[in-house]
Each structure stands twice: as structure tokens, then as C-alpha cells.
Amino acid sequence: MKPATHRDKGEQAEQLACHYLQARGLRLTQRNYHCRLGEIDLIMEDRESLVFIEVRYRRKGRFGDAIDSITPAKQARLIAAAQHYLQRTGGAQNKPCRFDVVGITSEKGADNIMWLRDAFRVES
Template identity: 90%
Template sequence: MKPVTSRDKGEQAEQLACHYLQTQGLRLAQRNYHCRLGEIDLIMEDRESLVFIEVRCRRKGRFGNAIDSITPAKQARLIAAAQHYLQRTGRTQNKPCRFDVVGITPEKGVNNITWLRDAFRVES
């Protein structure tokens, strides 16, 4: 039996987050968008908004929860990757965008999901 890797856990967390957000009415546009500037876990549509979503899975502990792990450097990479996506796909017209974070904290066999809408903004 193959051991479960960090990558496997990350994919499971992204799948769980995607399913949860779909039950909340969001529609999946793309998973795991990669470019040289960074990666976006999920890109979804929420009514008229395009939503770039970072998924974090972390056990509670001395290093904080999953959402606390989104550093300013990570935010900058997400913003750069989102700008690349918008330019590449031509989806820049008339569609507001936002950045959400989904934190998953496994506890005693249950995955606690925290969805932080509009978690951070692009500085103009």
C-alpha cells in the first residue's frame, strides 16, 4: 500500500473545498491553474464574481490555523497568478474578482471548514 503524501493530502483538501463551495452555489471554472508566477488552487464563479481560492489544510497547533498561513508573499504570488490568468483568458472585462481562502482543519475524524470570503485585496 502506497503511503499518503503531502500532495495527496493537498489534492484531497482541494476536492473537499471544491465540493463544499459548490454546495454553497459557486461554479468551478478551473482547478490548479499554474504559471511561472504561481498557482491558484481553485478558480470559481460566484454569481457575477470570479473567485480565486487558496485552499489550506493544517492541523491546529503552535503554528496557527490554516488561514493564518497565508503570508504577504503568498498573497503576492496569488495576485500575480490571478493577473496572468485574467490576461491569458481575456476574462478581464466587466467581472469583479476577489480572493477567498478555505481553511480545512482536521479534528477527531471531522474536517472543519472555514471559508473566508474576500480574504485580501489587491492594493491599487
């Protein structure tokens, strides 16, 4: 059996994050939305809001939390991809939108999940 690749671990982290958020009432709309501007790991609905979610995984927390790895450049790519998604889907019925980050740190066989709602905003 081959060891898990970085991509495999990322997919497992996204699956874990999706289940975690669904258990808290969010509904999955789309997974792994890709466009030329970027990628969004999860798109979910939280009551009346559309939520664009970035999932970050780190094996150990000694180099900072997974959430700390969301740079301004990454935020810009997420915003651009979200705008593309909204244009493609007709504005998602004019729902309010937000950007959340789920950070998963795995250490000593245990996963620590941190959900940061409204992690960053679009500058107008």
C-alpha cells in the same frame, strides 16, 4: 498500500473545498491554474464575480488556523497568478474579482472547514 503523501492530502483538501463551495452555489471554472508566477488552487464563479481561491490544509490546529498561513508573499504570488489568468482569458469578461481562502483543519478524524470570503485585496 502507500501512505498518503503531502501532495495527495493537498489534492484531497482541494476536492473537499471544491465540493463545499459548490454546495454553496459557486461554479468551478478551473482547478490548479499554473503559470510561472504562481498557482491558484481553484477558480470559481460566485454569481457575477470571479473568485480565486487558495486552499490550505493543516492536520491539527494547535499551530494556528490554516488560513493564518497565507503570508504577504503568498498573497503577492496569488495576485500575480490571477493577473496572468485574467490577461490570458481576456479579463474574464470584466467580472469583479475577489480572493477567498478555504482553510481545512483535520483533527480527531473530523474536518473543520473555514471559508473566508474576500480574504485580501489588491493594493492599487
